[in-house]
Structures are given as structure tokens and as C-alpha cells.
Amino acid sequence: MPDVTLYDTRTRSLQPFQPRDPARVGIYACGPTVYARVHVGNARPFVVFSQLKRFLEHEGYGVTLVGNITDINDKIYTAAKAAGVPSGELAAAMAKAYREDTDRIGLGRPDAEPHATEFVPQIIDLIQRLLDADAAYVAEGDVYFRVRTVENYGELSRRDVDQMDQGEGVEGADLKQDPLDFALWKAWKEGEDTSWDAPWGKGRPGWHIECSAMAEALLGVEFDIHGGGVDLVFPHHENEAAQTLAARGAPLARIWMHNGMLELVGEKMSKSLGNIRGLHEVLDEVGGEVLVLYFSSGHYRQPLAFSDERLEDAKRSAERIRDAARRLVRGESAEALRPHRDAFFAALRNDFNTAEALASLYGWIRDANRSEEAVGDADLREMLEVLGLEGLLTAPEGAPEEAKELAVQRDQARRDKDWAEADRLRDELLTMGWIVRDGADGPELVPAS
Numbered sequence: 001m002p003d004v005t006l007y008d009t010r011t012r013s014l015q016p017f018q019p020r021d022p023a024r025v026g027i028y029a030c031g032p033t034v035y036a037r038v039h040v041g042n043a044r045p046f047v048v049f050s051q052l053k054r055f056l057e058h059e060g061y062g063v064t065l066v067g068n069i070t071d072i073n074d075k076i077y078t079a080a081k082a083a084g085v086p087s088g089e090l091a092a093a094m095a096k097a098y099r100e101d102t103d104r105i106g107l108g109r110p111d112a113e114p115h116a117t118e119f120v121p122q123i124i125d126l127i128q129r130l131l132d133a134d135a136a137y138v139a140e141g142d143v144y145f146r147v148r149t150v151e152n153y154g155e156l157s158r159r160d161v162d163q164m165d166q167g168e169g170v171e172g173a174d175l176k177q178d179p180l181d182f183a184l185w186k187a188w189k190e191g192e193d194t195s196w197d198a199p200w201g202k203g204r205p206g207w208h209i210e211c212s213a214m215a216e217a218l219l220g221v222e223f224d225i226h227g228g229g230v231d232l233v234f235p236h237h238e239n240e241a242a243q244t245l246a247a248r249g250a251p252l253a254r255i256w257m258h259n260g261m262l263e264l265v266g267e268k269m270s271k272s273l274g275n276i277r278g279l280h281e282v283l284d285e286v287g288g289e290v291l292v293l294y295f296s297s298g299h300y301r302q303p304l305a306f307s308d309e310r311l312e313d314a315k316r317s318a319e320r321i322r323d324a325a326r327r328l329v330r331g332e333s334a335e336a337l338r339p340h341r342d343a344f345f346a347a348l349r350n351d352f353n354t355a356e357a358l359a360s361l362y363g364w365i366r367d368a369n370r371s372e373e374a375v376g377d378a379d380l381r382e383m384l385e386v387l388g389l390e391g392l393l394t395a396p397e398g399a400p401e402e403a404k405e406l407a408v409q410r411d412q413a414r415r416d417k418d419w420a421e422a423d424r425l426r427d428e429l430l431t432m433g434w435i436v437r438d439g440a441d442g443p444e445l446v447p448a449s
């Protein structure tokens, strides 16, 4: 197998990828907390780790990708209370919406998508193990992790232990033996509509222990790659690593990979204005392939600017690939194009640099377009499949009149701000096999893969 290197957050260095068992590589990527519809930024880890799985499989590895769904969390209880619905109902509805939204990206599903609510017995076992090892203590029904029992705590996030804030606010502050300690379990409080029974009392698990338990249950300890957004390094991943080390005497994961965040630019969209765009809205506008191409245009570790201009760039790139693909014939690609294809994979082997890989892919297209003889599509197909963009190889067929009529009606409903009707028409189109996108030149119909 060719050498693959990946950047490891813990050691702050590029590491040769040497899985324990090449046939069974385990990747665990932290997924969303389902208290609201996800925004476009939440899709980045989904895309990065889905593509990484495809790439490692291309390199000959067998890969299991686990992407969890956090459906036990304070944010859910707060949001459910505000909306006046049972918290379980809100979490189930938002988890369903997450699956539907991410389905539309077109990269398939992770091999397993554990929900915290399905793993409460394993979570309780892990907490019990920490209590038995004296790495945790019970205080009025809460359970806290004794951070200073872990010698190298702070190693992952490179923070000074004495400067750390677990971000738990005043909640439980008077119960903690050390302000650095964090909650593994929170006792049930009056008015909360969800709880589980544990040997130390009724309540619910904390966020960090949920991931430690789910990852171990599905991949064992010392699995190959633990991933997530760079915003999760502290406290979430630092705490996951500490808990598992204290409970099992082994590291949770061998390599820690973190993707950079989306940065909002321009006046039209900002966090303070509260108008961060939903993933489903961006998919309505540009579709899965353009979104994947947009994400692939930056190195996964770097922040990525999010703007209409960048989406337009990705749209043009998608058209360029589609145009080139239409001129290709089925079969082996010309030998002269080989260096571009090889450079594409070399870039991915070097810390999964999709931005550099795409530059090689465009070089391949440029030379293929210049060729006076018919060019075979094999190289392009191979490259696009690894990025999950094979859909660009097939030119969409024209939509039937009936679908076009529905698209016009939906456009009118949107103008009238009748969102329910617009959604209904969109769903009707989807059952007919068409996705409607709101482009700059009005609605456009594309086949639902």
C-alpha cells in the first residue's frame, strides 16, 4: 500500500498512517447535537470524514466510519422547553432532519450512526468503572471526573491545566472537588422530562462520556482515527481521551484529526445577525455536488470562507467538470494524462490535501480538453469517485413538463412566503425524482441521483 500521512493533533505532527489492522480501520467522527436543524458548517466534518473513508478504501484499506448523533444534551432540553415539546420528540425530529439533509449531500451514510440514547447501559458501565478506579466521585447524585488523576491531561489541546475552564458555568460548581473536574452524570432535576436509572441515582449522562462509550462499543479502544471539528478539541476531545485512559489504561484513538471551521464573510451572513444558513437551504440553492466541491476546495485543516462568491466558484467548477465529462468516451485514459492523476492521489496521500488534488484534477481536464483524439474517462471517474463527485459524470436529462409546472408553482409559493406549500411542492417533486434548486437564474430541476 502507498504511504499515507495524516496530521495528528495530539503530537502536532504528520504521522505515517499505520492502522492496527489494514482490513479494519476504525474512524469515529463526532456528529451533531440534535436540538435544531444543522447549519452548513456542521456538514464539513460529515463531508471530510466520508471522503477520507472513500480515499482510504481506494488505497486498499477496509474502513468502518462511525458518525454519532448526540441526542442527550442540555441544549436539547433547553430548546424543547422553549418550544413546548417533549425533549425526546424534538431530538428524534431533528435527528431525522439531519439524516435527510445529509442524505442530500450524496456521499452516502456512515457505517454506524449511534445515538446516545441507545448506549446508556454502556455509558453507565464506563462511569462505574471510573468510580471503581477512584477517577470519579458522586456528589448529590451528580458524578464528576477527577481530572487531576490523569497525568497528561491537557496534552491534546496543549493548554495549561490551571487555565482551563470546562465551560459548565456555575452548574455543579459547589459540588466539584476541583473546579477543573467535569460532569459525567447529572442528577435528575424537577421539571426535566427525560432520565435514566443508574446505581448512583436517576439522571442523564454528560456529553463527553457519551462519545467515549459509543466509540469504544463500536470500534474498541485504540482505534485508528478520531475526528471532528477543531472547536471540539477542548473540552470535548480532551475529556473523551482522559476518561478512556483512566478507565481502560489505553488511549481512545491513535490519531486525532480536526477540520477547520467555516468562516462567514460579507455582510449578508453573520452569527450576530442570526442568519447562518441552514444546510438544507444551501442544498436547495446549489445541490450536493457543488457543496462537496466547495468543501473540497480548501484543505480540511484550514478555515474555509463561506460566501456566495465561493459557492459560485464551486458551481463554475462543477460545470467545467460536467462539460469535460460530456466529451469523454468510456475507457482507459491517455498515458499523457497520467501524471495529473498520479499527482491527484499523491496530494491526498499527503495529509488528505483535497485542494491540491483538485488542482491536479483541473490540470487533467485542461489537457484532456486540448487533446485532438477521443479521451477515455477512467482517470476522471477514479478521481471523482474518491471525492464522492461521480454524479458530475452524468449529464442530467431534461425534466418532464409536469415537474416544471410544479417548480413554477413552488417558486410562486415562496414569493408568497407560503413556506408550507413550498415545502409540500418540493417534497412532491422529490417523490417524482426531481430536486429543485434556487439558482441565480430562477429555479432549476436536477435529478435526485
Ligand SMILES: [Zn+2]
Residues within 6 Å of the ligand: 030, 031, 211, 236
Ligand atoms: Zn463526540
